[in-house]
Amino acid sequence: MLWSVYSLRNLWARRVTTLLTLSGLGLVVFVFVAILMLAHGLERTMGRTGDPSNAILLSKGALSEIESSLSRDQTGVLAAQLDVVTLEDHQVAAVREIALQLTLRKQDRGSLASLSVRGSSPVAFAVRPRLRIVQGRVWQPGTTEVIVGSQVARQFPEARLAETLRFGRREWTVVGIFEAEGSGFDSEVWGDVDQMMTTFHRTAFSSMTLRLADPDGLPAFKARLEHDPRFKVSVKREPEYYEGKAEGLARLIRVTGLFLTVVFSVGAILGATMTMSASVAHRTTEIGTLRTLGFTRSHILQAFLLESILLGLAGGLLGVAAAALLNRVTISTVNWDTGAELAFGFHLTPGMVGEGVLFAVFMGLIGGLVPAARAARLEIVQALGERTA
Numbered sequence: 001m002l003w004s005v006y007s008l009r010n011l012w013a014r015r016v017t018t019l020l021t022l023s024g025l026g027l028v029v030f031v032f033v034a035i036l037m038l039a040h041g042l043e044r045t046m047g048r049t050g051d052p053s054n055a056i057l058l059s060k061g062a063l064s065e066i067e068s069s070l071s072r073d074q075t076g077v078l079a080a081q082l083d084v085v086t087l088e089d090h091q092v093a094a095v096r097e098i099a100l101q102l103t104l105r106k107q108d109r110g111s112l113a114s115l116s117v118r119g120s121s122p123v124a125f126a127v128r129p130r131l132r133i134v135q136g137r138v139w140q141p142g143t144t145e146v147i148v149g150s151q152v153a154r155q156f157p158e159a160r161l162a163e164t165l166r167f168g169r170r171e172w173t174v175v176g177i178f179e180a181e182g183s184g185f186d187s188e189v190w191g192d193v194d195q196m197m198t199t200f201h202r203t204a205f206s207s208m209t210l211r212l213a214d215p216d217g218l219p220a221f222k223a224r225l226e227h228d229p230r231f232k233v234s235v236k237r238e239p240e241y242y243e244g245k246a247e248g249l250a251r252l253i254r255v256t257g258l259f260l261t262v263v264f265s266v267g268a269i270l271g272a273t274m275t276m277s278a279s280v281a282h283r284t285t286e287i288g289t290l291r292t293l294g295f296t297r298s299h300i301l302q303a304f305l306l307e308s309i310l311l312g313l314a315g316g317l318l319g320v321a322a323a324a325l326l327n328r329v330t331i332s333t334v335n336w337d338t339g340a341e342l343a344f345g346f347h348l349t350p351g352m353v354g355e356g357v358l359f360a361v362f363m364g365l366i367g368g369l370v371p372a373a374r375a376a377r378l379e380i381v382q383a384l385g386e387r388t389a
Contacts, residue, residue, distance in 0.1 A: 309364050
């Protein structure tokens with residue numbers, strides 16, 4: 001039919017201008033999809049931090065671990081709850097931790113960055129079974145040994161295996177590197193909680209994480225503890241707590257990125273409009289000839305609209321393909337909610353592919369509306385007369 005073969009043939013016949021328009025549309029789609037990938041990658045990293053079977057306990061009113069304070073007596077009673085899993089060695093699956101920060105120099109620019117330091121205990125690996133040591137070993141309790149996440153070891157020369165970190169007026173030897181399936185824990189330094197409490201003169205823990213025997217029973221467990229006046233704690237599912245720490249930064253990325261996308265898309269739409277307008281201006285005789293052969297205004301309108309839609313579709317696919325190359329790229333930035341460095345990667349989903357392509361098709365359609373309507377309104381005599389004149 002006219003509105004398919006004719007449109008494809010004319011796109012190919014004007015391949016230089018077609019390529020320029022595709023590049024503009026593709027660039028806008030690339031920016032649009034890259035922003036979505038970045039925000040989703042951040043949320044995915046924080047959402048994978050922790051385990052759905054775990055509950056994290058903070059003091060009531062605390063928004064983060066650094067602001068929280070739980071006493072030893074309080075955590076001892078909380079760990080004895082019947083909802084908590086008992087491990088094979090008769091220990092309870094409960095880990096008491098403190099949250100600190102450490103400043104190190106990065107290798108790429110030599111700039112200083114703040115890292116999260118977690119005072120913990122080896123039982124944390126039973127509470128969070130997805131964590132694993134990939135190099136070295138776990139720290140020995142009661143020593144100034146630490147282990148670092150894989151992203152920390154990759155970005156900070158001072159934090160590599162067998163290196164020595166200096167903070168709290170003490171030296172801490174890196175004895176292991178761990179991975180946490182791309183979660184936020186990969187950007188942390190872990191060590192013995194008692195040693196860190198002594199070093200930093202802390203008398204209370206920041207948080208407590210419990211592994212529940214029945215994860216579905218968290219709402220009842222939460223209600224019971226939060227309404228018990230003895231504890232004064234807030235309870236959240238562990239991944240939900242850490243995902244909430246990324247909301248502010250993810251929102252900023254989306255708002256800023258979508259603003260840039262809107263600005264760029266205006267230019268891309270104008271480019272598509274000019275391309276299609278030039279196409280109409282150079283094809284008035286063709287349009288008049290088609291009308292003479294019996295094709296209606298509707299056919300002409302369909303042909304030019306399809307041409308602009310095909311431009312958008314091709315530009316969308318080009319932009320999505322370019323954005324897909326970012327899927328293995330990892331970046332790091334400061335998480336506003338914690339003030340610490342956080343490494344995360346771009347992540348492409350099928351939904352983003354669809355959104356990018358539909359956005360490009362929409363830009364192509366909007367850009368082609370005016371030229372297509374102008375082509376359809378041309379009178380036969382006018383179209384043929386412009387050429388002969």
